[in-house]
Amino acid sequence: MCAVETVFDPYLIPHTRVLKNKSNIDDQIELDKYENDAVLTRCSILYENLPHAEGTVKQLQWIHHYLFQDVYDWAGQIRTIDMTKGGGEPFHPLEYMGVGIRYCEQTLKNDNLLQGLSIDEFISKLSVNYNNFNVLHPFREGNGRTQRVFWDIVARDAGYHFDWGLITQRVNDKASIRAKDANDTKLLEDMFRIITKPLNVELLAQQQFAHLVEEEYEYAPNVASILQDKDYVAYKTRYGIA
Numbered sequence: 001m002c003a004v005e006t007v008f009d010p011y012l013i014p015h016t017r018v019l020k021n022k023s024n025i026d027d028q029i030e031l032d033k034y035e036n037d038a039v040l041t042r043c044s045i046l047y048e049n050l051p052h053a054e055g056t057v058k059q060l061q062w063i064h065h066y067l068f069q070d071v072y073d074w075a076g077q078i079r080t081i082d083m084t085k086g087g088g089e090p091f092h093p094l095e096y097m098g099v100g101i102r103y104c105e106q107t108l109k110n111d112n113l114l115q116g117l118s119i120d121e122f123i124s125k126l127s128v129n130y131n132n133f134n135v136l137h138p139f140r141e142g143n144g145r146t147q148r149v150f151w152d153i154v155a156r157d158a159g160y161h162f163d164w165g166l167i168t169q170r171v172n173d174k175a176s177i178r179a180k181d182a183n184d185t186k187l188l189e190d191m192f193r194i195i196t197k198p199l200n201v202e203l204l205a206q207q208q209f210a211h212l213v214e215e216e217y218e219y220a221p222n223v224a225s226i227l228q229d230k231d232y233v234a235y236k237t238r239y240g241i242a
Contacts, residue, residue, distance in 0.1 A: 007224035009081060011074070011140045017221070019141060021071055038070040039145060046149065053157040055108040057101045057138060064139055064146040072141070079140045084225040089181040091137035092235065093227055099239050104132045114158045122160060123196055126151070127188040131179040141222060144172070156199065163195045165205025 011019050018028050025031040046066055051059070065076025078097060084090045092100045108114075111125045130151060137143050148164070155161055175187035197203060235241070 007081075007226055009224040011081070019072065022073065023071075035068075035071050039067045039142075042067050042070070043145075043149065050149075050153050050156065053113050053154045055113045055154065056105055057136075059153075060133070060138065060146060060150050063149045064142055067146060067149070068142050074140065075142075078138050081140070081224045082227050083137065083140070083222050085177075085222050088177060090225050090227055090231050091180075091222075092135055093232060095232075096235055096239065096241065097136075097138070099241065100136045100235075101138075103239055104129070104136055107132055108154075114154055117158065119160070119196060119198065122155075122158060123189055123192045126155075126192055126196075127179070127185040130188060130192075131176070131183075131185055134176050135180050137222075155196070159199055160196050161199055161203065162192075163197055163203045163205050165203075166195050167191055 013020050013026050016026060018026050018031055021031060021034075023034060025034055046063075053059075061076045061078070068075035079094065082090060082094050108129050111129065114122055114125055114129070117125065130147070133147055133150070134143070139146065152162060171191055175191045178187045179185045
């Protein structure tokens with residue numbers, strides 16, 4: 001288990017667990033509301049003219065900056081600390097971020113950005129790539145919402161779209177944690193099987209971007225962490241680092 005909480009986190013307002021922000025809000029509930037409103041406003045504008053899929057972390061950074069530019073000075077920037085969530089397995093080590101980025105991009109490129117696939121093939125390969133980018137977790141906060149837009153773009157260019165409103169954030173997080181911690185994408189496949197539709201099939205619940213932002217439930221935030229030797233060994237094995 002990774003050590004957490006005692007690690008210095010430069011993103012936080014001193015003596016709080018609240019992220020530094022452009023409005024100098026030091027109350028977590030107020031910041032959540034401000035962040036949600038700002039991101040939803042930016043998102044609604046972005047969806048009016050989505051770019052074509054590039055399948056790169058650079059595009060992921062562009063999306064993150066666009067969504068969070070009103071909230072955080074570091075919007076769009078790669079995190080500068082190691083992190084975990086809720087005491088689970090750590091996200092990608094900062095030391096190997098470059099390797100992880102190349103791995104994620106190359107895997108998605110090798111899969112032709114998921115284009116030209118049957119829906120079953122699309123779901124299978126999407127689940128693997130979705131997990132790769134989630135493990136990478138390049139930002140201090142806002143990874144989930146940024147990935148939502150990123151994969152909506154990839155799916156659209158591949159001939160599909162997602163009915164996100166058919167699932168809850170709890171379902172998404174449970175599937176993502178299972179894939180990250182156990183390298184088991186079955187729950188992700190089950191989730192995407194529910195929400196993935198061909199573009200010519202009308203969505204039942206629509207995009208519902210807010211649906212996975214505002215739902216109230218027991219949520220474990222990202223926290224700074226100290227990686228142990230076993231964590232480095234695991235990632236060296238994953239990427240074939242000598």
